[in-house]
Amino acid sequence: MAYQVLLPSKVFLLGIVLWLLASAYISSCHNNQVQKHFSLSSPEKSNIQEEKKEAVSEEELDSEDLNVFYPTNQWQTLQPGQAVPAGSHVRLNLQTGEREVKLPDGEKYQNNLKEQKKGQRLDLNTHGFTTQELKIALEKFKEGAGGAKEDKARQEEVRRRFRPIEDLKKDFEALNVVIESDLQIMVRLISQFNSSSTTLEEKIMALYDLEYYVHQMDNAQDLLSFGGLQVVISGLNSTENLVKEYSAFVLGAAFSSNPKVQVEAVEGGALQKLLVILATDHPVTVKKKVLFALSSLLRHFPYAQQQFLKLGGLQVLRSLVHEKGMEMLAVRVVTLLYDLVTEKMLVETAERGQDPPEEKVQQYRQVELMPGLQEQGWCGIVSGLLGLPEHDMREKVLRTLSALLTPCRDRYRQDILLSSTLQGLRDEYQELAALEQQDGEENGYFQEMLGTINGFIQELR
Numbered sequence: 222m223a224y225q226v227l228l229p230s231k232v233f234l235l236g237i238v239l240w241l242l243a244s245a246y247i248s249s250c251h252n253n254q255v256q257k258h259f260s261l262s263s264p265e266k267s268n269i270q271e272e273k274k275e276a277v278s279e280e281e282l283d284s285e286d287l288n289v290f291y292p293t294n295q296w297q298t299l300q301p302g303q304a305v306p307a308g309s310h311v312r313l314n315l316q317t318g319e320r321e322v323k324l325p326d327g328e329k330y331q332n333n334l335k336e337q338k339k340g341q342r343l344d345l346n347t348h349g350f351t352t353q354e355l356k357i358a359l360e361k362f363k364e365g366a367g368g369a370k371e372d373k374a375r376q377e378e379v380r381r382r383f384r385p386i387e388d389l390k391k392d393f394e395a396l397n398v399v400i401e402s403d404l405q406i407m408v409r410l411i412s413q414f415n416s417s418s419t420t421l422e423e424k425i426m427a428l429y430d431l432e433y434y435v436h437q438m439d440n441a442q443d444l445l446s447f448g449g450l451q452v453v454i455s456g457l458n459s460t461e462n463l464v465k466e467y468s469a470f471v472l473g474a475a476f477s478s479n480p481k482v483q484v485e486a487v488e489g490g491a492l493q494k495l496l497v498i499l500a501t502d503h504p505v506t507v508k509k510k511v512l513f514a515l516s517s518l519l520r521h522f523p524y525a526q527q528q529f530l531k532l533g534g535l536q537v538l539r540s541l542v543h544e545k546g547m548e549m550l551a552v553r554v555v556t557l558l559y560d561l562v563t564e565k566m567l568v569e570t571a572e573r574g575q576d577p578p579e580e581k582v583q584q585y586r587q588v589e590l591m592p593g594l595q596e597q598g599w600c601g602i603v604s605g606l607l608g609l610p611e612h613d614m615r616e617k618v619l620r621t622l623s624a625l626l627t628p629c630r631d632r633y634r635q636d637i638l639l640s641s642t643l644q645g646l647r648d649e650y651q652e653l654a655a656l657e658q659q660d661g662e663e664n665g666y667f668q669e670m671l672g673t674i675n676g677f678i679q680e681l682r
């Protein structure tokens with residue numbers, strides 16, 4: 222019941238936030254000074270952000286991170302990354318390390334909200350609506366903002382109709398609402414995380430919120446300016462698994478397609494720390510996020526790839542793939558290797574004098590990936606994963622098998638198990654593709670899989 226009564230307030234708050242953001246954006250186009258206080262995306266950055274969007278999509282598409290959890294009156298365990306409806310009670314169970322959630326006690330929640338209305342400040346992160354909701358709202362807002370900038374006349378019109386941001390700020394000061402810039406928020410979150418007087422739950426919440434901000438390239442670089450990145454990197458050394466997990470989560474987002482941050486992280490020892498966690502006894506949830514951070518750090522950064530090989534990274538990944546309970550990570554490892562192999566190949570086979578520059582080509586030449594993969598038996602490890610049950614896993618393994626054909630061809634030709642697995646898959650997909658065609662679907666998914674398998678069998682001959 223409390224929900225229905227409270228919903229309008231929530232919408233009202235969200236409305237204020239969006240209205241403010243809209244005003245901030247419009248004013249920032251005309252007033253550089255104001256722009257300093259509101260670090261919303263500026264037009265020149267839209268290309269970079271497109272790229273970043275692509276780069277982070279893997280983690281965002283992670284089904285685990287898209288779940289919405291609907292709480293009841295009982296405490297229930299919340300999976301990492303699950304969103305909850307606004308106003309739910311979330312607590313950290315320090316015994317199990319899990320977050321738990323339930324519906325709020327109606328009366329208490331209403332009182333909270335009354336206080337909040339009188340309140341001291343509007344904290345964008347924790348009150349009224351979930352971070353998840355805000356993320357979506359901000360995304361929507363930014364998309365809208367991008368379109369608005371193309372329409373100058375309309376912008377002028379809007380500007381005339383809205384009051385300057387300074388006026389708005391005065392109004393909000395009168396309401397006791399404080400608006401922070403992204404940098405201020407990040408400084409606050411980092412010091413909250415770094416402080417010895419914060420509880421474990423508060424530290425995790427700080428990291429969870431921080432992850433949202435560092436998706437933006439310039440925000441992640443700002444993190445360097447006040448030592449914030451190093452603080453998060455040292456979070457990997459925590460004795461708490463949850464701190465390791467969420468630190469890796471933040472780092473993975475910050476590294477992604479962000480060379481400045483990647484360089485600083487390698488210099489700050491992030492690579493060793495990530496590998497140590499993967500090589501030692503940790504829950505799969507921790508290793509999953511650490512693998513995500515490692516992948517972001519290595520992609521498009523040949524220097525880190527060299528260091529990774531020198532530090533015995535391939536051996537660490539090999540043990541990880543064979544470790545009991547880590548099966549779900551095997552496909553992620555294979556995907557990372559596929560990315561590294563194809564990235565190197567694309568750079569090295571590009572026409573000379575074109576993009577990429579010669580220096581970059583030289584750097585990739587020094588990444589001795591193929592010999593390492595061959596020596597350590599990755600040909601067999603990857604082909605062994607073809608027995609996995611899910612179609613999309615098989616698809617990724619097949620893709621990687623093709624990419625590894627140069628070093629692995631001889632081995633694969635003599636591999637009796639591999640050829641019988643391939644025959645089995647061919648039969649299976651022939652049947653599935655036939656069913657697909659009966660349903661009137663030409664060039665369907667199974668047809669494509671069948672083509673890939675036949676193509677690979679052909680290549681092996």
Ligand SMILES: *[C@@H]1O[C@H](CO)[C@@H](O)[C@H](O)[C@H]1NC(C)=O
Pocket residue numbers: 411412415416447448449452
């Ligand atoms: C984090 O805490 C340490 C020790 O308390 C302190 O020396 C350091 O300056 C802090 N770093 C940041 C970025 O707040």
Ligand SMILES: *[C@@H]1O[C@H](CO)[C@@H](O)[C@H](O)[C@H]1NC(C)=O
Pocket residue numbers: 455458497
């Ligand atoms: C972090 O951990 C690594 C090994 O796990 C250790 O060598 C290093 O000294 C630790 N650093 C700090 C600051 O505790």
